[in-house]
Amino acid sequence: MTITFIGHGYVGLVTACVFADFGNKVWVIGHTKEKIERLKKGDPIIYEPGLKELLQKNLKENRIHFTLDYENAIPESDIVFIAVGTPSKKNGEASLDSVFEVAEKIGKHLKKGTTVVSCKSTVPMGTNNKLKALLFRVKPKNAEVFIASCPEFLREGNAIYDTLNPDRVIIGSDSKKATDALTELHRPINGKRVITDLASAELIKYTSNAMLATKISFANFISFYCEKTGADVETVLNAVGLDKRIGRIFMDPGVGYGGSCLPKDVRALIKMGHTLGIDTQFLDGVKSVNEQSRKNLLNKILKHTRDKTISIWGLTFKPNTDDIRDAPSVFVIQELLKHGYTISVYDLAGIANMRKIFADQLTYHVSPYEVVRNSSALVILTEWNDFKQIDLKKVKKLMRYPLIFDGRNIYEPKMMKEAGFSYFSVGRKPILK
């Protein structure tokens, strides 16, 4: 098949490379000349494990092509995926500006014959119907177009694996032609198939992200009780998770969820609720606990640091990505700067993106050891594997005071006591030296 992706971010580029790797001819349309030139040369722009190699392999095989021009790609495509961003507007609503802008361009370039347009971007219920109306309005008379919602569930950091092995492939459409074409395209991909209508497909995506956010906020909510009573959150959740009706997966207490999806999708679902006349207290609570989790860690830092020179390990919203959108680190750093802190930071992939926000307000390091030199406290905000068995003796020697605030519970308190640190984590008794 010949397929096109509009958007070359974490969803568009990864999925495009995977489908090219299966032998399809794949076009990727962008809107920035400089980025398209970099992609043509094999630079994926974003960091995602294995992506550079997959991109370069498929460029060499002449299966993936990058362009700014719809005319090059759309007329020959069987399936066109919309994979542009749908960020939050100020009021929390999902911004659909890019989705409608690209849909109009797709529609105008459709050829005689049949094309399936499939929306991978996360969009509110009803959007695909609006896209359908738009495409019908702008398409040439002799072109036939069918619309499908094919929401994406990949996890940044595991995106290639997840694209090949999703738990489920959702295809929402009222057209058999669209469903058949997408079913055929996904044939080499593992996972259960769910064939459904447009609105259900759209809501499946929001429901999944709202549930994931709920699990994290629930764990954090319980951690507040632990901190007030001396209970240990990991012991509590491990025991609770043994109940098969509940389980333990994704109930990790910490500094809260972040990233480009969970926060914005929770906000968008709340906003949809308001429009639909639904009481959103439940999701308001999920969002509020997330905000409290960030503040909780911040307050511990403000209360227990001995001076204002500190270091941070981990800036990205989770490990194995360079994505810092809505990351807890951004909030914590902004607040600490307001309080006059001098901050040195280290991350394995997020430094370049962090510089775009904080420029010279921070000192950036390329070593997890150098960053802690002379600092009065270390704050851990991302659970990169590299921190889990790091030489803590060396860290302690370099620091002015052996004080750690761990927003991800990556160490055992007992171990930190033996290593001679004061140690504040989430929902567990602090270790005070």
Ligand SMILES: NC(=O)c1ccc[n+]([C@@H]2O[C@H](COP(=O)([O-])OP(=O)(O)OC[C@H]3O[C@@H](n4cnc5c(N)ncnc54)[C@H](O)[C@@H]3O)[C@@H](O)[C@H]2O)c1
């Ligand atoms: N990142 C994830 O983990 C993930 C997972 C599942 C679903 N999603 C959803 O998929 C969608 C894309 O997410 P992402 O993380 O890949 O976003 P992203 O910001 O990484 O990439 C968006 C892409 O869209 C392009 N774009 C924006 N406006 C455009 C326009 N007018 N014309 C052409 N290209 C344009 C950008 O250049 C960029 O390449 C969003 O709706 C997101 O909610 C993301």
